[in-house]
Amino acid sequence: MPLNKGFLLASRPQGAATESNFRFFERNIGEPGPGEVLVRNHWLSLDPYMRGRMDESKSYAASQALDEPMIGGTVGEVVASNSPDFKAGDKVVCANGGWQLYTIQKPAMLRKVDDSKVPLQAFVGPLGMPGVTAWVGVNRIIQPKAGETVVCSAATGAVGTVVGQIVKAKGARAVGIAGGPEKCKFAVEELGYDLCVDHKAADFAQQLAAATPGGVDRLFENVGGQPFALTMARMNDFGRIAVCGLIASYEGAQKTSLSDMRIMLVRRLTMRGFIVTDFLPDWPAALGELSGLASTGKLKWRETIAQGVESAPSAFLGMLKGKNFGKQLVKLT
Amino acid sequence: MPLNKGFLLASRPQGAATESNFRFFERNIGEPGPGEVLVRNHWLSLDPYMRGRMDESKSYAASQALDEPMIGGTVGEVVASNSPDFKAGDKVVCANGGWQLYTIQKPAMLRKVDDSKVPLQAFVGPLGMPGVTAWVGVNRIIQPKAGETVVCSAATGAVGTVVGQIVKAKGARAVGIAGGPEKCKFAVEELGYDLCVDHKAADFAQQLAAATPGGVDRLFENVGGQPFALTMARMNDFGRIAVCGLIASYEGAQKTSLSDMRIMLVRRLTMRGFIVTDFLPDWPAALGELSGLASTGKLKWRETIAQGVESAPSAFLGMLKGKNFGKQLVKLT
Numbered sequence: 153m154p155l156n157k158g159f160l161l162a163s164r165p166q167g168a169a170t171e172s173n174f175r176f177f178e179r180n181i182g183e184p185g186p187g188e189v190l191v192r193n194h195w196l197s198l199d200p201y202m203r204g205r206m207d208e209s210k211s212y213a214a215s216q217a218l219d220e221p222m223i224g225g226t227v228g229e230v231v232a233s234n235s236p237d238f239k240a241g242d243k244v245v246c247a248n249g250g251w252q253l254y255t256i257q258k259p260a261m262l263r264k265v266d267d268s269k270v271p272l273q274a275f276v277g278p279l280g281m282p283g284v285t286a287w288v289g290v291n292r293i294i295q296p297k298a299g300e301t302v303v304c305s306a307a308t309g310a311v312g313t314v315v316g317q318i319v320k321a322k323g324a325r326a327v328g329i330a331g332g333p334e335k336c337k338f339a340v341e342e343l344g345y346d347l348c349v350d351h352k353a354a355d356f357a358q359q360l361a362a363a364t365p366g367g368v369d370r371l372f373e374n375v376g377g378q379p380f381a382l383t384m385a386r387m388n389d390f391g392r393i394a395v396c397g398l399i400a401s402y403e404g405a406q407k408t409s410l411s412d413m414r415i416m417l418v419r420r421l422t423m424r425g426f427i428v429t430d431f432l433p434d435w436p437a438a439l440g441e442l443s444g445l446a447s448t449g450k451l452k453w454r455e456t457i458a459q460g461v462e463s464a465p466s467a468f469l470g471m472l473k474g475k476n477f478g479k480q481l482v483k484l485t
Numbered sequence: 486m487p488l489n490k491g492f493l494l495a496s497r498p499q500g501a502a503t504e505s506n507f508r509f510f511e512r513n514i515g516e517p518g519p520g521e522v523l524v525r526n527h528w529l530s531l532d533p534y535m536r537g538r539m540d541e542s543k544s545y546a547a548s549q550a551l552d553e554p555m556i557g558g559t560v561g562e563v564v565a566s567n568s569p570d571f572k573a574g575d576k577v578v579c580a581n582g583g584w585q586l587y588t589i590q591k592p593a594m595l596r597k598v599d600d601s602k603v604p605l606q607a608f609v610g611p612l613g614m615p616g617v618t619a620w621v622g623v624n625r626i627i628q629p630k631a632g633e634t635v636v637c638s639a640a641t642g643a644v645g646t647v648v649g650q651i652v653k654a655k656g657a658r659a660v661g662i663a664g665g666p667e668k669c670k671f672a673v674e675e676l677g678y679d680l681c682v683d684h685k686a687a688d689f690a691q692q693l694a695a696a697t698p699g700g701v702d703r704l705f706e707n708v709g710g711q712p713f714a715l716t717m718a719r720m721n722d723f724g725r726i727a728v729c730g731l732i733a734s735y736e737g738a739q740k741t742s743l744s745d746m747r748i749m750l751v752r753r754l755t756m757r758g759f760i761v762t763d764f765l766p767d768w769p770a771a772l773g774e775l776s777g778l779a780s781t782g783k784l785k786w787r788e789t790i791a792q793g794v795e796s797a798p799s800a801f802l803g804m805l806k807g808k809n810f811g812k813q814l815v816k817l818t
Binding site for chain 2: 204376380395396397398401407408409410411412413414415416417418419420421422423424425426427430
């Protein structure tokens with residue numbers, strides 16, 4: 153019976169989350185029950201939505217319970233199975249494998265994956281929830297047409313990485329927003345964004361205007377804050393805005409406000425907030441398309457890897473501040 | 486050759502509009518040219534969108550030109566016609582008949598109406614642009630289902646009057662917002678709103694919460710300002726918001742801001758700004774439906790009538806402050 157290690161939610165944040173909100177645990181994982189599957193997590197995905205779950209239920213989902221392992225998507229390997237659908241050695245994605253080394257899951261919560269052509273951790277990145285989020289936001293919400301200008305914030309993040317590439321594949325113009333020159337360079341040179349504007353630059357507003365001389369037709373918003381407001385002011389008639397994330401506001405210190413909603417009326421804009429789990433019927437098509445691209449090397453991405461489950465809290469807190477560069481992972485093996 | 490009288494736009498407002506922004510004129514109307522039609526305006530419609538046109542082009546439409554007659558929908562009677570499609574005595578709606586007694590129009594800008602069953606001025610009210618605005622916003626934007634709770638601001642205004650009645654016809658619950666107990670009483674007793682909340686009441690937020698105990702599914706926003714923000718905070722999952730007007734912001738003194746856009750994400754809301762002239766293909770169906778209701782007495786509305794073209798500026802400025810009760814008209818005969 154293997155020794156499990158990981159982190160529980162110890163307390164809810166007052167303002168910004170801190171390491172003291174998490175509590176390390178070690179305990180035997182136990183045996184899988186009838187029909188259940190024991191999985192050794194190899195990779196933990198760290199994602200902004202987790203911050204919302206740490207609060208008292210103000211978000212779209214129920215709160216993460218106190219004293220339970222932190223929620224988190226993982227990908228790993230079946231160790232023992234009481235389900236006819238899974239056998240030891242199968243590689244599986246767990247929608248909530250948690251911030252821990254081992255997890256016992258019902259088969260319905262697992263998805264078998266083939267890592268012969270792509271690295272296993274891709275299934276919690278571009279071939280997992282973040283990739284599908286990008287696909288849904290582009291194809292179901294902003295629906296860019298060839299020649300339109302699409303702005304995407306957090307352009308090198310797990311979602312924005314994929315947004316830029318599928319926007320470009322549609323023949324639209326992709327303008328990224330990212331934090332710092334290194335990320336902006338990567339967005340353009342590796343991810344195929346036409347341009348990328350540094351939101352930390354003092355003249356961000358001027359740079360954004362120069363990058364979108366014909367205005368903005370579609371906005372894929374992952375961050376919020378002042379860059380969001382400045383991009384909104386550049387929207388063209390009949391523009392569409394997907395609100396995918398407002399990470400700038402998750403710590404409570406700075407709410408994402410829009411000071412003049414009249415732009416919605418004057419430009420006849422449509423703004424829609426969405427979460428990917430509301431689009432379950434789209435997952436197979438999205439994953440099929442993204443897997444096809446990835447297996448032929450046409451989908452690019454970058455990872456920031458924290459080593460060992462012990463590093464999860466600090467990696468997570470860093471990600472909330474934009475310290476990651478690309479998909480934030482924790483390597484658990 | 487009849488003497489025309491009316492108002493030009495003399496200057497653009499600095500902040501709130503004032504009577505000095507308008508200049509009275511008297512001059513001969515002239516003769517209709519080849520194919521043109523001379524119309525005697527009987528009724529002028531005063532609508533909030535006019536305030537936007539007075540500004541330098543920040544709005545969806547071109548600015549109203551200086552020294553030209555103020556823009557305005559009218560309904561009147563053909564006096565002389567050089568078009569085979571119109572003859573003297575025809576009753577016509579002019580999309581822009583202007584703040585004046587007479588207008589010369591191309592036939593394409595006129596719509597013949599039958600006032601045998603409804604009063605002529607209804608064609609610039611519930612059977613005109615405001616009625617179609619309500620129809621489009623309800624049927625194309627918020628799309629309420631039976632049992633859902635719909636909130637509509639300016640519930641007794643020209644648009645809100647119709648919104649409540651078509652929302653109720655769909656079996657949804659209609660909650661109005663209006664300014665003062667008299668308007669709220671009218672909204673409930675005459676227009677069929679289930680409840681109406683007074684935004685001038687000190688405890689508006691509490692009253693709104695009490696009126697929408699299950700939250701708000703659909704919002705038809707005509708006003709903006711703080712009541713809008715408070716209603717947004719009560720939106721349910723997958724709620725839809727039509728931004729039809731933000732009259733509270735039109736004078737520039739108070740912008741309509743939303744201090745926490747996270748509600749868009751948390752509740753997966755869709756917000757869409759619209760103007761009715763973007764929905765021209767819907768006009769015949771909308772007018773057909775509304776005319777059917779009106780001709781059998783099933784559509785209720787109320788009018789505030791200013792007498793004589795000379796009263797147009799003060800009536801308009803009053804309307805921007807909510808002094809009208811129901812559709813604001815100017816009787817030109």
